[in-house]
Amino acid sequence: MPHPLFDKHRATLDGALQAIATRGYWSPYPEIASGKIYGETANADAKAAFEASLNKPFDLDQPGTTGRVGKETSPYGFALGITYPKPDIGKLIAASKAAMPAWRKAGVDARAGVCLEILARINKQSFAIAYAAMHTTGQGFMMAFQAAGPHAQDRGLEAVAFAYSEMSRTPKTARWEKPAGRGDPIKLDKTYTIVPRGIGLVIGVSTFPTWNGYPAMFADLATGNPVIVKPHPAAILPLALTVKIARETLKEAGFDPNLVLLAADDPEAPIAKELATRPEVALIDYTGGPGFADWLARNATQATLFAEKAGVNTVVIDSTSDGKGMLQNLAFSLSLYSGQMCTTPKTLFVPKDGIETEAGHQSFDDVARGLAIAIDKLLGDPARAVEILGCIQNPATLARVDGAAREGQVVRASAALEHPSFAGARVQTPLLVKVDVARDKVYTEETFGPVAYIVPTASTADSLSRAMGTAKAKGAITAALYSTDAAVIDQAVDAAADAGVSLSVNLTGGIYVNQSAAFSDYHATGCNPAANASLTDAAFVAPRFHVAQSRVPVAA
């Protein structure tokens, strides 16, 4: 049964299906925050709308509201003052469950069409999402636009494409005809129905609420599951806008808007545990600390858990033919969003005897100092620096920086910067600390925020062994290697596969180890403690549905 929204977005879906199979560059959502693309007044309109939304109730009409919650504060230094519906959890669950049967019956094509229409409408609101993301995550505006906007939309579409592809592998019907010796064959007509698992709970993170949330939301929706979005209490607005757009689209398309519900809470009265352990919740997607991930694994045993937790991303520096490019690239990776990315390098391993470069031998200290200088240069212009650094999302991160400085020898001190436009903004430059190789308790634990450790090792073999050992034991989402030696590269590629970590080799230009491109890069593998799932592979979507069949003998 063709659905008009499926037909409307068919080319986009086909493009996505092609892209996840071939894994080249592809995106239907322009990442350039240009008025030519998004409308000449789009930026100004979104900014005005954001400012007008402050200190007011967020307009979201959904069932089971018992009051208001919402205590978001912009890392740029002011309270948002926006309030959201405070949910009665029982009523939210009931509304979610009630929406499920008709959504299942709508079928694969209709659901994909509606998901793509939601994404298309979200894309049009990219500037609005950008301001919401900027003032909750603390990202610089351009990063907020791209990461919370088109790049997150790409990840959502990727999940729809994977879900569509997996659901399409089962035919709708089959004729089963078994030979029966000399008699007539036994014939059965079979029908196969894609059936959803149950309610999908998406527990958001404060740093990348949409980029980490959309894959789960759209994987759930596409496979027939209703979604309850529980944002991080510090970053509700980007997901509230998303839920609002999704509900409007569903309603217009003739479906129950309660297929997507917001469950916001305040930090002092968290509701995630109650939601997660409800028997109706069959799928949980969580991004955040490993402590709560473990709690979910032990307590929400009725649900399938997709969790991205924490890890220690490493860089192994062996040798380079472009020392300047290497240091510039690393300086940017360490500075971007003040290291508050789950893909930011945390520990750099360099042989204590130094490395070979195009300009000859460099000592360990040359490399360390070179990196510090590259960071200084990158952040030399404060106006540009604040755009790269953004703000510190959580004040607790600042205390961590102070602690880290005492763990070794400070190669580059962290400093607060004043933001030219926002008086109270928490801007902080990266700290680089040289740590003795024996103090592995320091550099094999995640220090979230603008902190990196540089560690002198016995050799590159020692570096690789420590980097991959840490990934296996503590988890890692990214790893980087700089080497001009093909044998070292081969070794590292193999060791990284063994440790289940994505490896970037010799990045010197405009691509950074932190970046993960939808349709091509797998974000996390699910094969080390950093995550039990990957964005997006088949394992991310396949467990969200199953197949129910019926069979009936064919009349003779």
Place this chain on the structure above:
Amino acid sequence: MPHPLFDKHRATLDGALQAIATRGYWSPYPEIASGKIYGETANADAKAAFEASLNKPFDLDQPGTTGRVGKETSPYGFALGITYPKPDIGKLIAASKAAMPAWRKAGVDARAGVCLEILARINKQSFAIAYAAMHTTGQGFMMAFQAAGPHAQDRGLEAVAFAYSEMSRTPKTARWEKPAGRGDPIKLDKTYTIVPRGIGLVIGVSTFPTWNGYPAMFADLATGNPVIVKPHPAAILPLALTVKIARETLKEAGFDPNLVLLAADDPEAPIAKELATRPEVALIDYTGGPGFADWLARNATQATLFAEKAGVNTVVIDSTSDGKGMLQNLAFSLSLYSGQMCTTPKTLFVPKDGIETEAGHQSFDDVARGLAIAIDKLLGDPARAVEILGCIQNPATLARVDGAAREGQVVRASAALEHPSFAGARVQTPLLVKVDVARDKVYTEETFGPVAYIVPTASTADSLSRAMGTAKAKGAITAALYSTDAAVIDQAVDAAADAGVSLSVNLTGGIYVNQSAAFSDYHATGCNPAANASLTDAAFVAPRFHVAQSRVPVAA
């Protein structure tokens, strides 16, 4: 890199890939226990070999053996007296882990080729597996041959095909080329590696050790994970033979035989909990009671759990145009292997005012009595009866039959039968009990074994609601419907999809609701409490591996 075993079995793999996509009838392993197919002396040789193996140590050369275990007793009335290696679990885990890296590096094709070679060799040993299954599960010989032999092999191959298909969706390499305005595009070369999750633990069941075990074993192996097989202490032999064949094949193919290890135990010293909670164990497949499945979910949180538990399969009788065929079909379903199948109907719902048939109206009691008579007729010849019934696997099942008879009005009494060939065999015919509709505690709980309840309901709508409500609340793997009314059939198909249960409609000939054909029928859905996984869908294989990638800039 083409592997000779991949080339050798390529046609079989292609056939399986085609079959899982089109879901028609297909099987490469003949289900007919014929000397013409398996060799004229195959049966006699296997029987002699089985008898010669009794009261001796089972010859299995594997590391970490600290003694002997094994206390299997044939349900046909004699102790097997076979002993197996008693494992040092630490050493077993270490050997399993050590085998993993080379198996990952062998790649998708080589692993598939080796898996298919193992299956081909198991197929040749189908008679040996049949005697082992018969004298551990208690199945009649022909059923043991088919279910533990070719049908289990089909299920194993199906898992390999699904795994191969899922692993093949990611290309080995990709060129990523992102436009960069007027500058040169950014180019990265990417490589993708399939990486396994870790050790796969397969916890066997006493009734269908190979049929339920092979999908997990071969899904794990094909996706690069080593396997430790922990058989049920009452049914070790079929899996020990399997492990032996797998180890021999791996060794001959140049791989570490420790990729497949046996971890046998005695009932009084179970080792499953210790194995399941080892951090190296990443995948657990379990078939058995819901109590231990829940324990695994709460305690083995480091692993992904695929569990088939228990449920209450139902039959809704609304109307029929072939009353005799219906009753014969149901009589066989209730009698086969004395109801010790997870697919056996347990509760039959019939309107209290009776049903319409081709021979006119029949009262509830007519239907109930008719079914009792059909069972009597089916089992009238004791020599034939024991082949259908097999033996009661677990003596505890007999006590359950006595208890069930006191729950309502006995329509057909259960009786012990003497086996013409085995003096001590536990043969027991099915009990049929009429239970009042209000006593739902009785008929909505699984009574494993030769027990069925027949329940008078207000109407077919009431029957359907109770049947599907039970499936949702307590789980069900199968459901059956008899109706001549297209609207009732449509309703039931929809309600069964909603309850996540497979529905068979109007089976009257040589296909029974208990039967599930590989490549076409999904066994369990994973969408109700009977199981959290399905044999075999994408969700059964996709979480067993992930993708690790590396990327490197393309030199300008």
